Amino acid sequence: QLQRIKIIEILDSRGNPTVQVNLRLDQGTTAIARVPSGASTGGREAVELRDDESHRYLGRGVRTVAHNAEAELNNRLAGRPLQEPSDLAALDAELTTLDGTDRFAHLGANVAVGVSMAAARAIATLHKQPLWQLLHDVLNERVDRIGAAEHAPRLPVPHFNVINGGAHASNDLPFQEFMIAPLGAPSFADAVRAGAEIYHRLHAILIESGDPPGLGDEGGFAPRIDDPTVALDLLVRAIEAAGYTPGPNQIAIALDPAANGFHHEGGGYDLCGEHYEAGGLIDYYASLIERYPIWSVEDGLAEDDWDGWSLLTHRLGSRIQIVGDDIFCTNPQLIKRGIGNGTANAALIKVNQIGTVTQTLEAIAQCYRAGWRAMVSHRSGETDDTFIADLAVGAGCGQLKSGAPARGERTAKYNRLLEIAADESATATFAAWPPPVTRRA
Ligand code: PGA
Ligand code: ZN
Numbered sequence: 001q002l003q004r005i006k007i008i009e010i011l012d013s014r015g016n017p018t019v020q021v022n023l024r025l026d027q028g029t030t031a032i033a034r035v036p037s038g039a040s041t042g043g044r045e046a047v048e049l050r051d052d053e054s055h056r057y058l059g060r061g062v063r064t065v066a067h068n069a070e071a072e073l074n075n076r077l078a079g080r081p082l083q084e085p086s087d088l089a090a091l092d093a094e095l096t097t098l099d100g101t102d103r104f105a106h107l108g109a110n111v112a113v114g115v116s117m118a119a120a121r122a123i124a125t126l127h128k129q130p131l132w133q134l135l136h137d138v139l140n141e142r143v144d145r146i147g148a149a150e151h152a153p154r155l156p157v158p159h160f161n162v163i164n165g166g167a168h169a170s171n172d173l174p175f176q177e178f179m180i181a182p183l184g185a186p187s188f189a190d191a192v193r194a195g196a197e198i199y200h201r202l203h204a205i206l207i208e209s210g211d212p213p214g215l216g217d218e219g220g221f222a223p224r225i226d227d228p229t230v231a232l233d234l235l236v237r238a239i240e241a242a243g244y245t246p247g248p249n250q251i252a253i254a255l256d257p258a259a260n261g262f263h264h265e266g267g268g269y270d271l272c273g274e275h276y277e278a279g280g281l282i283d284y285y286a287s288l289i290e291r292y293p294i295w296s297v298e299d300g301l302a303e304d305d306w307d308g309w310s311l312l313t314h315r316l317g318s319r320i321q322i323v324g325d326d327i328f329c330t331n332p333q334l335i336k337r338g339i340g341n342g343t344a345n346a347a348l349i350k351v352n353q354i355g356t357v358t359q360t361l362e363a364i365a366q367c368y369r370a371g372w373r374a375m376v377s378h379r380s381g382e383t384d385d386t387f388i389a390d391l392a393v394g395a396g397c398g399q400l401k402s403g404a405p406a407r408g409e410r411t412a413k414y415n416r417l418l419e420i421a422a423d424e425s426a427t428a429t430f431a432a433w434p435p436p437v438t439r440r441a
Helices: 063-077 086-099 109-124 131-145 188-208 228-241 280-289 306-316 332-341 357-369 387-395 407-421
Strands: 001-013 015-025 029-033 157-164 177-181 250-258 270-271 274-276 294-298 321-324 346-349 373-377 399-401
Touching: 001 109, 015 063, 015 109, 029 109, 063 086, 063 109, 086 188, 086 270, 086 332, 086 357, 109 131, 109 357, 109 387, 131 387, 157 188, 157 228, 177 188, 177 228, 177 270, 177 399, 188 228, 188 407, 228 250, 270 280, 274 280, 274 306, 280 294, 280 306, 306 321, 306 332, 321 373, 332 357, 346 357, 357 373, 357 387, 373 387, 387 399, 387 407
Parallel strands: 157 399, 250 294, 294 321, 321 346, 346 373, 373 399
Antiparallel strands: 001 015, 015 029, 157 177, 177 250, 270 274
């Protein structure tokens, strides 16, 4: 049974307040969750609630939010059963009912997701299971029920964000994330090694070029460049300098342009001094794919440009992964709409975008039912919480992005995956690409 919930105001990696949830069961089992926070957020994300106190933390405090929610949650949830895996869905449903809005505007999605993550951890601990195993079991039950394809637990291909721009850096680079993805690595540990070696080579190349780079929010370098092709050239040089081969079967590149950031208010996109309509921007992406080993593009268009997205997927979806982040916000209903419209062929998965673990798993199940891929993701504001590492393994989705192979809040996730990889009792294997999908009859 759930005995007590404690909610604490702590700091995230950007120095902004966020929520920690401590949950205690009456058998003495305890679990903690620390909640991440985005900067380039989608308009339909669950609501991250902050205090209305401009004198504290520049108006970003969560002390009152935590205080109010703690009282309300203890009133309503103390004594609830929290033991079996199925109790997680019941608790998440109760959180949704208690909140009473459709996007956690009352409790705050930052509070709700922390409670939900801590509850999942507590159940796993009670069953002496690794968290990834519990998440796998809960997801698979759902996947079976809706007749989706089952995915075995797998260590994901890590996507290291080594050059930062957009809302995550103070340079003029319009694209937000330039990631290296060791798709051809023989093991997870080899993938991490490749990522770190390339990161260091890239640093040396930037120093040599006379542009000692700052860092962006996700630990990638933030060189003073403004042209995405210059960043891509740097990636290719760094991959080669580290002794690897750039290519779709070796070290590939993934982009998150986060196009909301250069979407023009009146329509179209402003990029590198040019104005593009969706079709022109898709031509630009097509030219990049010709020249560089890009295998995945996330948020290539703005979150409201549904028609543009369908065109993008129609034109490039058979060649690369097209990932929807801000357009779907990990929302199963929006993903369903996207599936119906041919909007993308993959969804980004962020637990705090939707507010509960159950809804997050539902979003993944919807992807699997449609033959879409899912990519588990951190936020630009992070903590040392490693929940998403276990989520990626349990979901068996084969891919995770958690920033650079540097900085504690980013490496916490990669290190947790190295720990799972080293655990001889873990059945999780490394995701060769593409991830094998076993379809149930
Ligand atoms: P955010 O960015 O965490 O700042 O929203 C991450 C992303 O766009 O994928
Ligand atoms: Zn994104």
